[in-house]
Amino acid sequence: MHIYYFNICKRKLWLFSHNLNFEDENIDVKIGKVIEEESYSSQKKNYMIDNINIDYIKKNKTIHEIKKSNSFEEANIMQIKYYLYILKEYGLDDIKGILEYPKLYIRKEVHLDKNDDIIIEKQIDEIYKIINDKKIPNVIDNKICKKCAYYEYCYV
Amino acid sequence: MKRSYYLFSNGELKRRDNSLIIKNDKTSKYIPVEDVNQIYVFGEISFNSKLTNFLFQNNITVHFFNYYGYYSGSFYPRESLLSGDVHLKQAVSHLNFQKRLLIAKEFIDSASFNISRNLKYYNRKEVNLETQIKDIELLRNKLNKVNSIEELMGIEGNIRKIYYSTWNFFINQNINFHKREKHPPKNWINSLISFINSLIYTTTLTEIYHTHLDPTISFLHSPSERRFSLSLDISEIFKPIIGDRLIFSLLNKNMITHESFIEEFNHIILKDSSKKIILKEFDERLKQTIKHKKLNKKVSYRKLIRLECYKLEKHIIEEKKYEGFKIWW
Ligand code: SF4
Numbered sequence: 001m002h003i004y005y006f007n008i009c010k011r012k013l014w015l016f017s018h019n020l021n022f023e024d025e026n027i028d029v030k031i032g033k034v035i036e037e038e039s040y041s042s043q044k045k046n047y048m049i050d051n052i053n054i055d056y057i058k059k060n061k062t063i064h065e066i067k068k069s070n071s072f073e074e075a076n077i078m079q080i081k082y083y084l085y086i087l088k089e090y091g092l093d094d095i096k097g098i099l100e101y102p103k104l105y106i107r108k109e110v111h112l113d114k115n116d117d118i119i120i121e122k123q124i125d126e127i128y129k130i131i132n133d134k135k136i137p138n139v140i141d142n143k144i145c146k147k148c149a150y151y152e153y154c155y156v
Numbered sequence: 157m158k159r160s161y162y163l164f165s166n167g168e169l170k171r172r173d174n175s176l177i178i179k180n181d182k183t184s185k186y187i188p189v190e191d192v193n194q195i196y197v198f199g200e201i202s203f204n205s206k207l208t209n210f211l212f213q214n215n216i217t218v219h220f221f222n223y224y225g226y227y228s229g230s231f232y233p234r235e236s237l238l239s240g241d242v243h244l245k246q247a248v249s250h251l252n253f254q255k256r257l258l259i260a261k262e263f264i265d266s267a268s269f270n271i272s273r274n275l276k277y278y279n280r281k282e283v284n285l286e287t288q289i290k291d292i293e294l295l296r297n298k299l300n301k302v303n304s305i306e307e308l309m310g311i312e313g314n315i316r317k318i319y320y321s322t323w324n325f326f327i328n329q330n331i332n333f334h335k336r337e338k339h340p341p342k343n344w345i346n347s348l349i350s351f352i353n354s355l356i357y358t359t360t361l362t363e364i365y366h367t368h369l370d371p372t373i374s375f376l377h378s379p380s381e382r383r384f385s386l387s388l389d390i391s392e393i394f395k396p397i398i399g400d401r402l403i404f405s406l407l408n409k410n411m412i413t414h415e416s417f418i419e420e421f422n423h424i425i426l427k428d429s430s431k432k433i434i435l436k437e438f439d440e441r442l443k444q445t446i447k448h449k450k451l452n453k454k455v456s457y458r459k460l461i462r463l464e465c466y467k468l469e470k471h472i473i474e475e476k477k478y479e480g481f482k483i484w485w
Contacts (some may be wrong), residue, residue, distance in 0.1 A: 018473075019239040020368060136475050153470075155451050156463045 003082040003120075006127050007075035008144070011137040014130055015150060022149050062085070062096045071144075072099055078123070080110045085120045088112065158193035160359075162435050164428055166200040171210040189214050194260050194362045197221065200430065217365055219358040224425045227354035230361055230384065232348075232371070242368040245472045250373050257308070259471065259478060260297055260376040260386055263392050264308055266480025268296050268315045270396040274404075275319065278326040285325065288318050305376065327407045329414075345415045347424045348406075350400045351431070353391070355438050360394065360461050361387040367465040390464055393481050398457055406434065446485065 005013035015021065020094070065080050080097040087095050097110035130137060139154045148154070163169070167180030176187040178201075189210070195218045211218065211233060218231040249255045272292050279285040295315050302308045316336065323333050323345070333345040361384050364371045374385035382388060406412040416430035426434070445454040448463075455463065464481050471478030 018241045020242065021237065022366070048394075134474075136473065152451060152459075152463060153466045156448075156466050156470075 001079075002127050002131075003123060004072075004075050004079040006123055006130070007078045008072055009140050009142070009148070010130055011139060011154065012148065012150060013127065014133070015153075017131045022083050022153065061094070062098055063097045064100055066100050066102060068101070068103060070104065070106065070109050077108075077110055078120075081112055082120055082123075084110070084112045085117060158191055160194050160196060160439060161187060161192055162196045162198065162432075163201060164198045164432070168202045169195075169197075170204070171205060171207050172341040176207075176210075183386060187466075189216075192216050194219065194358070195281070196358070196435070198225070198428070215365070217358075217362045219361075221354075224420075224423050225351060225431060227358065230358060232361065232365065232384070235365075235370075237366070237368050239368040243280045243370055243471060244473060245474070246370055246373045247331060249472050250375060250379070256375050257302075257305065259468070260305055260308055260389075261302065262374045262478055262480045263310050263389050265296070265299055266482050268292065268299075268312070269482045270393065271315060271319050271400075272296070274396050274400060277323060278322075284321055288322050291318050305378075308376070327404065329407055329410065331407065342424065344414055344424050347411065347426065348403060351426055352403055352434065352438070353395055355435075356391045356394050356399045357387050359442065359458065360391045363458070363461045364390070364465055366462065367469055369465055369469055390461065393464060394457075394461055397481075397483055398438075398441055402434075402437060406437060411437070449484065 002013060002017065003014055063080065063083055065076065065083070067076050070076070076099055080099055084095060084097050087093075095110075099108040099110055100106070145151050145154065163178060165178070165180055167178055169275055170179060171179050172186070176189055176192065178185050178187065192214070193216070195216060197218060197220045208231070211231065214232055217233065220228045220230065221343045224416065249259065249270075271389045272289060275289050275292070276287050279289060287310060292315050295311050295318075298311055299308070302311065318389065320333065320336055324331060327333075331345050333343060336347045338350060361371060364384075369386060371384040371386045372379055374381075374390065376387045377385040377388045379385050412430060413434055416427055416433075417424050418427055419425075442458040443456050445456050447453070448455045448460075451463075460481060467476070467478050
């Protein structure tokens, strides 16, 4: 989740990591949760490795990440890459990542590319910096804010 | 949209599958749990632990009123949004005297601004309130220089005295209202104010619940005063805007008159039918929307209370200085 938020909004990452969430009331988040629970209820899901949540591992070779929409495609991809990266640290390097949008009938394969390790390590460093910073990052003033659960909190 | 439910009849409130059900000898009525934000209990209702757990899970607060219609307490589910950070900093903001005073001043500054705004509205040719408005402004100017919470409360008390003294002038009923008395109110207007203030207080409490603030750590009122004293603090700002304006309209439209009350054992209490009128109007007001300048969208009066909590939270985590809500229209 941290990597995901990092790639969407650093302020969101800070709020989230300080337990400042209002997500329980946001309809998009609720829908997301329901999709996650309903779509693949027969599969084994939600493996916890090193505090990360992996939607499920099928025949132990593929990890799936299920998302509602592809509007944060970059962040979605980075999130899977991060899982692949962690699994690789555990010695599992022939795992495939699949990004799924059940609502859109899209699935996408995601691999760890050559430079990804470096990119991810750099992001992790930055994430720690942001989280440990006493000051909350500024509002990003982007059009995505309108749909964000923090909109009122950020802009009031 | 979630809303408030007001229970007047006696009976039993139970969980039935995934719904709430209110039952008595004659009827049983389902209440879909997703619709409920808070419940007001005016009648005699019995409860079991299965129900309370269910209310917990659904983040529902319940407010109880006693036989006389006075607020007696709330069922406040375990905090669903917990942040250690906010909690610690809120405590620090209370313990650090300068920090506490700064926030407390802001509450009174906004509240008294809103009071004075109400008077300006009624200050027309036939009712001249210039002197009173000026006096309130003079008192408000002193707010910057106060050095203690007691002084602040003192000024607030004086502002209110002036404010209440004007009500006889612009309410077109013979209300014979001279001063604010609380326990128990000896004049029907006092009784009305107490009832409506308790609605503001409980609504604020429910809004606080949906933030990370701890309702027991306050700044203006002392935390020992009442269990959820932060709710008293924030209510100050909204009493003139939501509560008093509701009172003025109820009285000037003769929806509430002396006849709406009965006297019983030395208490002047609202009839149930009058309470229902008030609650309906109160509900409508909370739903009314205004265009919010900063958010650039319409927000309800209820949301304004929530936003106030957000602003306070942002102040507490040292992001943005808190500025209390001042009516801008
Ligand atoms: S509203 Fe905008 S700035 Fe605030 S957390 Fe959401 S995306 Fe970030």
